[in-house]
Structures are given as C-alpha cells and as structure tokens.
Amino acid sequence: MNSTEEIAVLEKKLSDLGVQPSPGQPVPGIKGTTVSYSADEVARLQKELSDKGVKYCIGAYVDIHGVPKAKVVPIHHLGHMAKGSERYTGYALDGLGQAPNDDEITSVPDFSRLIQLPWEPKIAWIPADNHFQGKPYALNTRVALQNQLAKAAEMGFGLNLGIECEIFLLRQNEDGSLTVPDAEDKLTKSCYDVRGFTNSFSWLDKMASAINGLGWDLYSFDHEDANGQFEFDFNYADALTTCDRLTFFRFMAKHYAKEEGLLATMMPKPFADKTGNGAHFNMSLYDLDGGSNLFACDPKDDPRGIGLTPLGYSFIAGILKHGRALCAVFAPTVNSYKRLVRRGAMSYFSWAPVFNSYGSNNRTNSVRVPAGGGRCESRNADGAVNPYLAATLVLAAGLEGIREQLDPGNPNEDNLYAISDDERRARGIEFLPQTLQEAVADFAADPLVASALGKELRDEFIRYKTEEWETYHLSVSKWEVERYSYMF
Template structure:
C-alpha cells in the first residue's frame, strides 16, 4: 500500500475538493475565519486558485480587525481552510464558504477563536471524550419603516403573547421555508421551528454535532440568515434584547459528552437518584461550569445589551425566561443550567445570539472538564421557580447572581485564572481591553432616556 506524506494527502484532498466544486458550478471560494464577535471574515479567490488558498495563501493584517490581536508591524496571519467544512452558499451557489484556522509563521496562531476551541476539544479527547453541542437559534426578522421604526415583517404579528402562534408562522411561511430549506440543504437536519415569544421572533432547532462543527454552523447561520432576509428587504438581528418589553434572543447551548471509542452518551443515566437522568460525569461537568459561571458570562453574554436580557421581568408575557442566578436544576427554565426531560444533556440558558460560538464553547468546555477532573459536586438540583426566591433565601442556599452588567462580567473574567489558560494571554488581554472599551463607551454615552428624565426635571 502506498503511503502519502501529510502534504501529499492534503494535495490529493484539495484536488478532489476542487473537482467537486467545479462540477457544481462554483466559481469562487471564501476562506473564512472569526473575529472576536464570531463574525465571518475572509478573502475570496477564484476557483482556479483553490489549491493556493487551501495551502494558506490568503494573508490578513490582524491589527485591522476586532479581536485578532496584532500590531501593525506584525507578520500577517494566514487562513488555512478546513476542507471538511465546505458550505456552498444557498443564496448564491457560485460561492463556497470554508471555516478556517489562523496560522502565524507556519504555526497555529494562539489567538485564533477556532483554534482556542480546538485546544479544548483536544483536552477532552485526551480524556477519551467527544464534546457534542446543539445550539437553539433565536432571532428577529424585521423591517424598517421610513420613520426608522422597526416592526415585524407581518402586519398581523401584533399579539401580546405571540409565542407558538400558528398565524405568525403562516404569515411568514415563505421566508421561514427558505431558511429551513437552506439549512437542510446543508445537511443540518432541522427538526423543529416556531414563532417565538416576541413579535417578529423565531427559533430553529437542528441536529446537534461535535462542538467544532456546531460552532462553524452557528457562524455560517448568522451570515446566511442576514443574506436571506436582505433579499426580501428585511433584516435579521441577533441582538440579545432589541426591545425592552419583549423577550430576548437566546442561543441555548445543549451539551453532552460521548465516548470517542464507542460513541455512547456519557451524560445519560437511568440510575440518577435525582431523577434527572444525568450521570455522575454530567453532574461533574455542571459543577465546573457553575464554579466559573461569572467569568463564563462575559463570553456567552458578551455585549452591554446582553445584560438587559438576563433580567427577571421585562416583557409582556411575564417572566423573561432568561436566567439570573448561578444555579442548575430539572426541566425548569429559571436556572442557568437545566437538564431537559429526556436527560443525557445539559442546557445553558444564559448564552445569547451575540456570542462568539468558538470562545463561548471553549470556556464552557474547559470549565466542565475541570469539574470532571476534580470530581466536583454541584449540590442538589433546583426544581422550583428561582425567580421567586428572596435574597435571604438565595444566600442561605449559596446561590449567587449572574453578573448584572458587562463590566461586572469582565471583572470576573479577568479575575479567573481559567480564562487566560483557555484563551491564552494574547486573546485574554485583547478580549478584556475590547470589552472594557465597549463598556466605557456605553457608560459615558448620554442616552435619550437620560434626556427625557433629567433635562427639564430639576
């Protein structure tokens, strides 16, 4: 049997990928990487230059981007596409998109978001574990009127409690069908979608995958949805809380560990004394996440606006359904972490749609792995409505609040040694600086609310 060197194997795979793309009519290839926001960045090359792109020909000045920490005099980083991540654009099949890793001087770039997640996936693999992840994608599709107001695409979408509204679905059938067909055309296997709890808000649920694949898909999903909406004169927003009186958009992370050797779900257990159908490994994972929850918040809820979602009340249907405490429990939605009825997985409800999925998954996974290694115990699960506890009751239970602002979350992120270990010093420092600047810009801005309240008050 002929043995090929790694470079020869890559050349064979590249040629095969190029031939397949040419047969499909693809004209251009895009090597995409994520900035600190998880936004897709990259260069486009004609398919005739595909081999060069696959070898890392496309170079980028990190100093021109958010969260690719470089100085202007540093050597450029190169994007190396993952050939298994190909996604032909459903709205423009002449272009193929690839998730890519950044390299510097021929080596993986320490501050590459995708590389940061890959390092934690390797740490899990070293324990014989595969991290599986499903993300529930919530989003608004809106149109902007001439006066600047933002409204749902359907004039009939005005119910005070529009959650699961069938008419809201039917009024948006053509748009939602295009979104779902695009997702399924990419092999994502959508199994449910609905009108969510706010006017103009929807959710799609699709099959889980390994953590890297899911982070790639989430990144592409936001790009794709924006383009599909734009074709119709609408826009998609992934802002955590666009309307103060409506629920925000979460990106609930559904997490489990599987055996690399057998594929068995190692979070699943029928012998759970708490009745949650969660294994000891699953409880250890939960404990690790809870231990680092305050620092994790900065990454899973990474904007000023995120903390306007993580409140007890603030929408017309009553409670926000968003968590405000560092707690876990059964199939109730008032905990940061919940175990759904079927068991075998853990859902983090504090994540929102503005996160960088690579960074969010990396820090959550690292915390969970620490819980596993150190055999941590999260205590007894909470099945009650956590919103209704007094401060005294919460204190007696040892339950703390999630951060109430981006500033508080960044303080926790900076103080937790795990963050620098996971992100590496370069990205950890850059993340803190960027987010502190974001908070300061918000904090010193004079808003219309302040003018309305104080300008003629005294």
C-alpha cells in the same frame, strides 16, 4: 445521529469530493487541530467544485466577536488557498492582537465543512483557521476551541453541542429604529402563534429548506415568545461543526431576510418590553472510542432522578464554579444584560436566567437538565455569542469539574424568580453578573480563563469588552434626552 456517525458523515463528505486528510492527519476539532491535503487531493476537490458551478471560495475565519472575515479566491487558486496563501493585517481586525509592525496572519481552510451557498452556487463558504508564521494562531477563537477539544480527547472525551437559534425578523425604518413587519403579530404572548408563523412563511421556508438542504436536520421551528421572533432547532453535532453552523446560520438568515426587504437579527434584546434572543448551549460528552453519550442514564439509576451520570453532574459543577466568568462569553455585549433580567419592562417573567444555578426541567436556572436527561443546557448564552470562544471556556470549566470530581449539590426545582434573597443565600445561589462590566471583571479574575485561552486572547477580550462598556457610557441615549431635558 451520534458523534461517531457525525465524524463518518464529515469524512464521507470529503471522500465524495475526492479529498481525504493526509495520512496521520485527523479531521480538525475531533482528535486534533490540523489537516493538510496533497496537491492531487486539492486538484480533485477543485474539479468537483468547478463541475458543481463554484467559481469562488471564501475561507471564513472569525474575529473576537464571532463575525466572519475573509478574502475571496477564484476556484483556480484553491491550491494556493489550501496552503494559506491569503494574508491579513491583524491590526485591521478586532481581537487578533497585532500591532502595525507585526507580520501578517493567514487563513487555512477546513474543507471537511465546506458549504456551497444555497442562494448563490457560484460561491463556496469554507470555515478557516488563522495561522501565524506557519502555525495555528492562538488568538483565533476557532483554534482555541480545537486546542481545548484536543485536551478533552486526551481524557477520552468529545463534546456534542446543539445551539438553539432564536432570531427576530424585523423591518429597519429610515431613522434606524426596528419594528415588527407583520401588523397582525401583536399578541402579548405570541409564543407558538400559528398566524404569526404563516404570515412570515416566505422567509421561514427559505431558511428551513436551506438548513435541510445542507444536511443539518431541522427538526423543529416555530414562532417564539416575542412578536417577530422565531426559533430554529437543528440536530446537534460535534462542537466544532455546530459552531461553524451557527456562524453560517447568522450569515444566511440575514441574506434571506434582505431578499424580503427585512432584517434578521440575533441581537440579544432588540425591544425592552419583549423577550430576548437566547442561543442555549445543549451539551454532552461522548466516548471517543464508541461514540456513546457519557451523560446519559436511566433516571431510575440517578439518585437525583433527572437522568444524569456522575460525570454529567461534575461537568455541571465545573460550569457553576466558573459561572460568573463564563457569563462574559455567553452574554458578551452591553445589550446582553438587558436580556438577563427576571422581568424588566415586560408584563411577565422574561424566561432568561439571572442565577448561577442548576436544576432539572426548570427554566429559571442558568443550567438546566431537560426532560429525559443525558445533556445539560446553559441558558445564559445569547444570540451575540462567539460560539467558538464560549464553547472553549465552558468545555474547560466542565473538564475541570470532572478532574476535581466536583458536585453541584441538589437541583433547584422551584421558581427561582420568586424565592426570597434570604432563601437564595441559604442555598448558596449567586446572581449572574448584571452588567457587562461586572461580567468582564469576573472573567479577568478567574484563573481558568488564562489557562484555557492563553493570556493574550484573554487580554484581548478584556480590552475590547472594557472599551465597549466605556463607549456605551459615553453615549447619550434617547431615554436620557426624553427624561432629563424637560426635567432640568
């Protein structure tokens, strides 16, 4: 499905519910940032949802980490909710930049992306945006993405995004430790293992059935490289829709795991000796007028032979120009940088990128052009990503590359894990940041960040992630106790 079709699906979904955006107000995230609905339209939606058994509505916005927050509104108050009736003390939330004496923020629902919970049809989940004193709130990351999408629209572009969802299904023990619940899932290389897959079929079937029931078009799922790890791949969509889906996916995965007495987690690196959870961003720009993929071409027409247009190469060049700063939002936790290693405590290469580089179908680059071309994949994104924040910045970087007609050079086709430092330097390939502290420093120093996010949102991210790093270093780990208490 191309993005023009995706837009039509969204508009039809509203139409089927008896709701249309008011004249002149586009679907959010496609050609603008605001939708308003008349009282009659909301009343029709309220009746339709009531007829389907919905009793309560969640208008879920996210904090700076991408964690959903909301109040729950009975269905007969949907009209009030549509007007932003629910008020929140921003000081009680991470990254929304408020002091105790500030006016409250509100949440305004986006009905075009409403989901009736597959496991509890009495509840409707509705992605929402924060507003402040009647206007979209710039410190909300979903609002920031819509603002950046509007800038892309001024250039005639929309952003298609697909995110690969890697996730562990684990048991949490009484002491808080995590273990793989399937005793037979113990192969050193368990990627694509059929027995490991079928042994966890109950949870997998619930997830797959729900994903397809929601119309996301699950086209593949499998046992991933680590014991207890799985991957779900569903169809790409416009960037805002995909970010909403990832946010809901994490919520849904945890619910279905809890039904099994287990824990689902997209934590980047739960185990030092196993591969981590990526959330690879697969991106292309499309033409807003016709919906065509602006990165796609026949590899025979590409002098570099990997099936990408000059526009696509410039987009990649923008990502690489700002690659070290982008790493802070693609890999936003202390734990993330235990995933971005060549090998670490593993017996073989980790598959995770450590270089700010690009290539064709070569997984040792941070930016890859998969076989067939037509898109690029940022591989340093992990399961802790706030998708709205990361999509905002990677789009801003790619658009800068296009405006400045940047060129990324020749693709790297060999195993970058194995080349010497001298050869790496000769090619001009930098390492990605190796700690959260290093990534945040690059984030803070890059002028693109303030331009794309605004100074306030940039400063909030720096403040929270600096505090996260400092708190980590004040903690005393089990490793330290075991190593030093007997040594000294």
